[in-house]
Amino acid sequence: TEKKEIKYGPITPAHRTDEAMERFRDYGLGQFIHWGIYAIPGNEWEGVSARNGAAASEWIRSWRGPRAPKDWTKTYDNLYKQFDPKDFDAKRWAKQAKDMGAKYVIFTTKHHDGFAMWPTKYSDYNIRHTPYKKDIVKEIVDAYDAEGIDVYLYFSILEWNNPDYMSSEPKTEEEKRKSARFLAYTRNQLLELLENYPSIKGFWFDGTWDRSWVQAAEFTYNLEKELRAQHPGLIIGSRFRNDEYGKRHFDSNGNLLGDYEQGWERKLPQDYSWLNGNDWDAVMTIPPNGWGYMKDWSGLYIKDTNDLLDMLMHCVSMNGNFVLNFGPDGQGNMHPGEDRLAKEIGEWMTVNSEAVYGVRYIDLPLSKYGYYTKKESKLYLTVFNRPVNNRIRIAIQKDAEAVPVDAKLLGDAAVLTLTHADMGLDRDKNTYYDVQLPADFKADKPFVIKMTLGTAK
Ligand code: FHN
Numbered sequence: 001t002e003k004k005e006i007k008y009g010p011i012t013p014a015h016r017t018d019e020a021m022e023r024f025r026d027y028g029l030g031q032f033i034h035w036g037i038y039a040i041p042g043n044e045w046e047g048v049s050a051r052n053g054a055a056a057s058e059w060i061r062s063w064r065g066p067r068a069p070k071d072w073t074k075t076y077d078n079l080y081k082q083f084d085p086k087d088f089d090a091k092r093w094a095k096q097a098k099d100m101g102a103k104y105v106i107f108t109t110k111h112h113d114g115f116a117m118w119p120t121k122y123s124d125y126n127i128r129h130t131p132y133k134k135d136i137v138k139e140i141v142d143a144y145d146a147e148g149i150d151v152y153l154y155f156s157i158l159e160w161n162n163p164d165y166m167s168s169e170p171k172t173e174e175e176k177r178k179s180a181r182f183l184a185y186t187r188n189q190l191l192e193l194l195e196n197y198p199s200i201k202g203f204w205f206d207g208t209w210d211r212s213w214v215q216a217a218e219f220t221y222n223l224e225k226e227l228r229a230q231h232p233g234l235i236i237g238s239r240f241r242n243d244e245y246g247k248r249h250f251d252s253n254g255n256l257l258g259d260y261e262q263g264w265e266r267k268l269p270q271d272y273s274w275l276n277g278n279d280w281d282a283v284m285t286i287p288p289n290g291w292g293y294m295k296d297w298s299g300l301y302i303k304d305t306n307d308l309l310d311m312l313m314h315c316v317s318m319n320g321n322f323v324l325n326f327g328p329d330g331q332g333n334m335h336p337g338e339d340r341l342a343k344e345i346g347e348w349m350t351v352n353s354e355a356v357y358g359v360r361y362i363d364l365p366l367s368k369y370g371y372y373t374k375k376e377s378k379l380y381l382t383v384f385n386r387p388v389n390n391r392i393r394i395a396i397q398k399d400a401e402a403v404p405v406d407a408k409l410l411g412d413a414a415v416l417t418l419t420h421a422d423m424g425l426d427r428d429k430n431t432y433y434d435v436q437l438p439a440d441f442k443a444d445k446p447f448v449i450k451m452t453l454g455t456a457k
Helices: 019-026 057-063 072-077 090-100 136-146 173-196 217-230 305-316 336-355
Strands: 029-033 104-110 150-156 202-206 261-265 280-284 320-326 370-375 378-383 391-397 403-409 415-421 430-436 447-454
Touching (some): 090 336, 136 150, 136 173, 150 173, 173 217, 280 305, 305 370, 320 336, 336 378, 378 391
Parallel strands (some): 029 104, 029 320, 261 280, 280 320
Antiparallel strands (some): 370 378, 391 430, 415 430
16 A cells, blocks of 8 residues: 655654663563542542443543532532542552562553642642642652652643643634643643653653644644653653544554554453554553542452453563553552552562563464463463363474473472473474473462473484
């Protein structure tokens, strides 16, 4: 097909090879935190919640529970006057993230309600005017920096309560003035964030789907350039902007906009080929939906540690980062269920993180037992489905350059028996290597077989 002439296509190459991007590629596991005014209602108003398929908790300003007052948005927009998280301790969260094994955090500086968690000069609707007063973004950045966890700032372009924000394309002169003011305001806030928190590694953009933003392709292109010039190495995903034809994530010629694909929200690619070799992350809630605090998890399926480890390995086996979301309450405490999951994931990572950090996709026939990851000459198979005969069969293409030459379990020094099993199947492109688990082997969690790849004997 013919290539389109595109003025506002990608600014950076699809596969950046600089140090900052290599670091991103090695993270494996990240933490997302959705924290803001919506933590106060916690997905309920007057005991009525938005469960059972209704909107997410941070959307409560728009979903209006049946018992919400008529002037509900006004009620919501005044909740900040009560925001005083007495238990908030950024160091405690950062320590928890570190123990869980997260290498980066994405923190909501401002969600769709427009409330800023930092004392922005460009709007009064910010943390400075709450009883809490202190700069929460700074506390987060400092605490996570101190733990060696890279910080990315989540930023919603769309703002529900800003009179200058409009979702449709500005048409009249008055609308054009409003829209120009809103764009200038957005630019100011982003430059302010870079100036205030120079150690951050990137932005995680959201709320960029409305026509008002989509039609501003020239502005957003120039803004991306400006942000990058101000902050060398800055990492921005594919959600920030679109080309002049309105194509988002990928431009009209199919080229990735931004440094990594950012479309994997509560979904995972089934097949590696879907990714076209692009970098990506997947962001995931613990309940079915709901990113901000949810008081009541009852009646909902809550992902357990094995579900989350399965998703983590699914992602890293396809060169993606897995980012698990936490929605702390209005006092600054994580949900007790989040505390438990963080602890369990951390315990697993203590033994098995070698199969997660800095690993890459390996082109092997898919395993029935779990997920492959690879790092230099090491091949890892994270086993979720354990076979009844305790024998884990590795299929390798007959023409593969390297094959497994030894095997062991992560967290156990014993060498496992590895045998070549040539099945002699007609027209089979593969050959097989069997790893025998010890007869007394016990596992109540997924486990990792680590193999060395070498030349076949
Ligand atoms: O609408 C938001 C939602 O509240 C949440 O922030 C997620 C996180 O990826 N993003 C949006 C929808 O794409």
